[in-house]
Amino acid sequence: MATLHSDSRMLIAVRVVVVTTLLLAALLIQSTVDILLPIDYLYVTAGLTYAMTLLYIGLGKWVRSREINLVIQLAGDLIIETMLVYFTGGIDSPFSFLYLATIITGSMLLYRRGGLITASGAAILYGGLVDLMYYGVIPLPSVTFFSSGPWTPIRLYLTMATNFGGFYATALLTSYISEKLRVTFEELDANRQNLAALQALNQSIIRSIPSGLITVTHEGTMTFINPAGCEILGRSVQETIGRSIDSINLLSPDQWRHERLLLETTGIVRGELDYQRDIEARALGYAMTRLNTRRTDLSGVTVIFQDLTEMKQLEDQLRLKDRMAAVGELSAGIAHEIRNPLAAIAGSIQMLSKSERLTPQEQRLMSIAMKESDRLNKSIADFLRFVRPQEKRATDFDVAASLGETLLLLSNSQELGPSHTLVSSIEPPSFNIFGDPDQIRQVFWNLARNAIQAMPIEGRLEISTELDDQTYRIIFADSGRGMSASDQRRLFQPFRTSFPSGTGLGMAICYRIVQEHGGTISVESTEGRGTRITVALPLAVVHARGIVVAVGA
Secondary structure, eight states: OOOOOHHHHHHHHHHHHHHHHHHHHHHHHHHHHHOSOOHHHHOOOOOOOOHHHHHHHHHHHOOOOHHHHHOOOOOHHHHHHHHHHHHTTGGOOGGGHHHHHHHHHHHHHHHHHHHHHHHHHHHHHHHHHHHHHHTTSSSSSSSOOOOOOOOOHHHHHHHHHHHHHHHHHHHHHHHHHHHHHHHHHHHHHHHHHHHHHHHHHHHHHHHHOEEEEEEOOSBBBEEEHHHHHHHHTOSSSSSTTTGHHHHHTOHHHHOOOOHHHHHHHSSEEEEEEEEEEEEEEEEEEEEEEEEEEEEEEEEEEEEOOOOOOOOHHHHHHHHHHHHHHHHHHHHHEEEEEEHHOOOOOOOHHHHHHTTTTOOOHHHHHHHHHHHHHHHHHHHHHHHHHHHHHOOOEEEEEEEHHHHHHHHHHHHHTSSTTTTEEEEEEOOSSSEEEEEOOHHHHHHHHHHHHHHHHHHOEEEEEEEEEEESSSEEEEEEOOOOOOOOOHHTTTTTTTTTTTSTOOOSHHHHHHHHHHHHHHOOOEEEEEEETTTEEEEEEEEEEETTTTTEEEEEO
């Protein structure tokens, strides 16, 4: 069942309010004047108006057309107004102006056509009424307040012409204004919809970009942050909006003032910074630009930033690979040339040490020379193994068992002191992958020995494994002295060691072996709180012939 349209309901409400106001005024006048006034027609008119209002409401529930509802109501208003004009003297009635209100309503709601139809209806009803009253077809009301003398033809037709002109002039003028307003409203509505669409698109773009975006006032108060910014900074919207930019540790107050001054002269400021998110250090790159209003006034600053941590790690890995390749190519020949004369020197010293004419002091010097020759030969052997690694003999082997054997060997070696604690959690206890078991075991041994050496007096070493659909991970976590950020970046570079007896090649060899097996090796460390090194080995290996081998338990 259809309901009344909003403008139909409004018209009914206005009509009821007006008629009720007139009725109350009539009752007030009747109650305060001592003589009985002839205003009974007002009660009749008001009652008829209420009855027709109920009729309009009933028709509105059955008639769906807005135009038909409005035409019926406007026609009823014209009839009520004609009755009021009749009761108040016809041509002498001052209530003929009420026709204008109905004409204006018709012009506003139904535009030009409705206004002209309403004006024509008012002219027909008014003209027919006064004509019938003039010629005596309809008798004059018995009592009326408004009477200005006898009716003459000139007065009759002049009044009718004046009213008709007013009717149509009002219809044309009001309909012109209403049509202009309609066009204006339609344009405003279209602009509003376009603006809403642009705002939705703008919000969608801002929410979709992977970079963080913050808008900041002159005073450094943050007014907006997008979801990517919240994710990068590890903060919620409530923790940022309305707060100072230095409260999120992105820029210090001194840095903010410096960047603001620089922004006024350059128009854009770029830079990088280290951001501490909880216990994790992240590398961020940022760009600051001026935020201007439509009048090109500076209203604030936009800060766009990205998380460069993974990119920095990739750059470090590429830089490390390049450095290792350069060192290998340059040093392989040098190491080979050193090894040949070193062997001759060691052999000569060994022959000389057998002489019986050497004094004890000379024997001791010969012994030292032999030990140093052996140590140098071992370093060269390790280096040659790094720059020219052995050919990988890949096979399907139990990596969990290999790790367990390495830890068993470590627990019974002199590397592990009485104050050291070794804890292992290998799950599942047996799992096969495809690779070189000797090289993987060498990685395990080097990482475990390095962890023990990072705890020279006492400490705890935990070795655990993790397994998912694509990767088998081995984690070495010690409670040793840890490393700084710069030490972590140089950890896998050759000849970089923090241990007195180290050659600086163990971690570089581990890195190369893991890389050749298609895996990754990563480090997380905090000075004074220990180090965590994770070796991730893939479960699927691509052979040289392009065959993918899926391995597992």
